[in-house]
Amino acid sequence: xxxxxxxxxxxxxxxxxxxxxxxxxxxxxxxxxxxxxxxxxxxxxxxxxxxxxxxxxxxxxxxxxxxxxxxxxxxxxxxxxxxxxxxxxxxxxxxxxxxxxxxxxxxxxxxxxxxxxxxxxxxxxxxxxxxxxxxxxxxxxxxxxxxxxxxxxxxxxxxxxxxxxxxxxxxxxxxxxxxxxxxxxxxxxxxxxxxxxxxxxxxxxxxxxxxxxxxxxxxxxxxxxxxxxxxxxxxxxxxxxxxxxxxxxxxxxxxxxxxxxxxxxxxxxxxxxxxxxxxxxxxxxxxxxxxxxxxxxxxxxxxxxxxxxxxxxxxxxxxxxxxxxxxxxxxxxxxxxxxxxxxxxxxxxxxxxxxxxxxxxxxxxxxxxxxxxxxxxxxxxxxxxxxxxxxxxxxxxxxxxxxxxxxxxxxxxxxxxxxxxxxxxx
Numbered sequence: 001x002x003x004x005x006x007x008x009x010x011x012x013x014x015x016x017x018x019x020x021x022x023x024x025x026x027x028x029x030x031x032x033x034x035x036x037x038x039x040x041x042x043x044x045x046x047x048x049x050x051x052x053x054x055x056x057x058x059x060x061x062x063x064x065x066x067x068x069x070x071x072x073x074x075x076x077x078x079x080x081x082x083x084x085x086x087x088x089x090x091x092x093x094x095x096x097x098x099x100x101x102x103x104x105x106x107x108x109x110x111x112x113x114x115x116x117x118x119x120x121x122x123x124x125x126x127x128x129x130x131x132x133x134x135x136x137x138x139x140x141x142x143x144x145x146x147x148x149x150x151x152x153x154x155x156x157x158x159x160x161x162x163x164x165x166x167x168x169x170x171x172x173x174x175x176x177x178x179x180x181x182x183x184x185x186x187x188x189x190x191x192x193x194x195x196x197x198x199x200x201x202x203x204x205x206x207x208x209x210x211x212x213x214x215x216x217x218x219x220x221x222x223x224x225x226x227x228x229x230x231x232x233x234x235x236x237x238x239x240x241x242x243x244x245x246x247x248x249x250x251x252x253x254x255x256x257x258x259x260x261x262x263x264x265x266x267x268x269x270x271x272x273x274x275x276x277x278x279x280x281x282x283x284x285x286x287x288x289x290x291x292x293x294x295x296x297x298x299x300x301x302x303x304x305x306x307x308x309x310x311x312x313x314x315x316x317x318x319x320x321x322x323x324x325x326x327x328x329x330x331x332x333x334x335x336x337x338x339x340x341x342x343x344x345x346x347x348x349x350x351x352x353x354x355x356x357x358x359x360x361x362x363x364x365x366x367x368x369x370x371x372x373x374x375x376x377x378x379x380x381x382x383x384x385x386x387x388x389x390x391x392x393x394x395x396x397x398x399x400x401x402x403x404x405x406x407x408x409x410x411x412x413x414x415x416x417x418x419x420x421x422x423x424x425x426x
Contacts, residue, residue, distance in 0.1 A: 015320065016099060016109035018091055018257060019182065020044025022053070023286030025072055025307040026169045028083050030317035040083045041098070041107060047088040048139060049075065054306060056142035057166040058336055067139055075139065094257045111320050114258055114269060114284040115279070115313065117253035118304065123158060126221030132229040138161055145246065152176055152244035156232045157312060158217050160187035162335045164248035165200065169338040174211050179210040179240055181217055181232065183249075191344075193354050194369050196379050203363060204339055220245060243360035253303065266290065268302045274325055275316035283316035285309065292400045293347065294328055295394070301347065304335045330394040339363075343384060344379030345391035357408040358383055368405055375399040390411040 005197040007041035015031060017024045020042050026260075028040050044050065051070040059065035075198045078085040091107070093100040099107040122128065129395040134145045145167070149155070155171045156166045160182030172178045180187075186197035188202075201211050212234075219238060222233035264270040264278035275283045275291075286309040290300045294308070311329040316362040318325050333344040340363065351369035357366035366386035371378040380388035388414035395402050 004024040013110050015040050015111040016107055017042045017111065017115060018094070018111045019117055019254075019286070019288070020046065020050045020085065020087065020100065021115050021117045021286055021309065022050065022072070022157050022306060023117075023313040024243075025050040026310045026313035027113050027115060027283075027285060029081075029313045031320065032132050033086070033322050034317060034323055035256075035320055037082075038110075041086060041109070042078075042083055043072060043086045043089055043091060043101070043107065045088070045090045046138060046140070049085060049087060050079070051139065051366075053138070056139065057136055057163050058170070059140075060135075060142050061146050061149070061167060061170045061332070065347050067143075069146060070139075074323050091257060094260045096261070102159075113284045113316055113320065114282065114288060115286045115309075116254040116257060116284075116288045116347055118253045118287040119248070119251050120370070121250040122246045124215065125217060125219050126246075127222060127229065130220055130222055131227055131231040132243060133220055133247065135247055136167060137251070140207050148244050149174060149176070150323060151393070154240075154242050155179070155244045155246065155299075156181060156242040157248065158232070158238050159248035159250070160184070160189075160211070160213070161248055161250065164187065164246065165204065165337050167246050167248065168209055169207075169340075172204075172207055173338060178202065178208070181212045181213065181215050181234070181240070183214070183216050183389065186216050187211070187213070192379050193348070193369070195354070195360065196342075196367055199363075199365075199381065200337075200340070204337075251287065253302065254393035258284065258288075266300070270300070271312075273315075274319045275298060275312055278321055283319050285312040285316045295332055295347070301349070302345075303331055305331060307332045320348070331389055332391060339382075341382050341384075343380045343387035344377065345380075345387055346375075346394050348379075351376050353402060356387060357401050357405065357412075359408075365408075368400065368402065370402055373399070373402070385419065389416065392416060404423045 005016050028042050039157045050072050055065050089101040091099045092102045121135045153157045157168045157180045160180050168178050187200045188197050218236035219233040220229045223230035229245055232242050255265040258269045269284040269288050271284050271289045271291050275285050275294050277284050289305045298338050315325045336341045348369040351371050353370040355368040364382045366380040366383045368378050380387035393416045404415050
């Protein structure tokens with residue numbers, strides 16, 4: 001006999017959403033917006049209701065925001081919408097029709113959605129477990145790091161990606177000595193063109209951040225008491241003094257539960273354009289997934305962004321209810337590193353041409369990416385109008401000719417009309 005909840009309805013007839021993330025909450029909200037009246041259970045490991053994660057490495061770390069202000073919804077939202085929010089429970093066992101938490105709680109379900117997110121990639125070197133070696137993914141991480149920053153003086157950031165550079169900006173603004181160590185030859189190498197990477201290296205250096213490229217980390221040295229980090233050992237034997245280290249070397253999709261169900265996982269939970277996993281009765285959304293390119297449908301990509309979490313979760317909800325999927329959405333991202341505001345629209349992978357608009361030296365410029373004359377994406381630094389124009393063009397299935405786009409005095413939005421073909425760039 002199925003378990004009953006407080007009002008007597010069979011929870012086993014409802015939807016279980018594993019992961020109280022942005023994608024998890026959006027999936028629950030979308031189910032209700034689409035008219036689903038069945039039970040919904042949203043389960044998360046953290047003791048908090050779903051909250052915004054991007055500010056953790058920016059406003060929260062700087063002390064300009066607190067957890068209460070980051071909550072997506074007021075506490076009453078969940079009972080008011082008959083969403084059973086279960087916090088502080090980690091699901092350890094998952095099989096068709098039943099999930100079991102670490103505390104032994106059983107959660108029967110009829111429909112399943114996985115929004116398990118990703119975990120920080122750990123650096124496996126000697127000394128990695130020392131106090132003062134930190135990661136940044138959730139509120140507990142951010143709160144701990146913020147506390148550490150209050151008493152630190154020498155900070156080393158291992159990894160020149162978005163999280164690392166955002167945190168480096170906060171630490172430097174607080175007057176701390178900051179060094180960024182990146183194993184690759186440029187910053188943000190997987191996300192932006194070399195001109196943008198070079199710009200960020202110079203811009204952070206102008207603000208007092210030491211940037212070391214093509215530099216590996218082999219160990220962390222302990223202080224005299226052996227418990228806390230005191231130095232970062234580089235591949236060439238150099239030791240950087242550090243009383244605080246932030247490791248930001250990427251994220252690993254959380255696929256353990258999907259693997260328990262025998263779902264296909266290759267660099268993430270494999271889903272189709274409708275957010276279906278290899279078991280058509282199970283959907284997945286957010287950072288844990290790999291999916292077809294959202295605009296072309298080709299290949300597989302993993303997208304870590306708020307926009308993707310929201311759009312993919314809405315699609316997953318429609319799929320669970322047998323409804324048509326929402327219209328395809330243009331991927332977009334942002335990274336605020338102090339006064340450097342980067343906005344990205346589209347996906348630049350596979351580009352064969354770039355066009356730079358504006359002044360790199362004045363820290364107001366954008367880079368447009370093209371493939372075979374077709375507009376793919378834009379990186380806009382302190383140039384929001386360019387970002388909005390490219391996002392609009394991509395949403396319309398249009399392009400912007402590369403030749404005219406190179407004139408920084410010509411508004412990009414004026415070049416969209418009549419440019420709907422993928423004709424070669426001028």
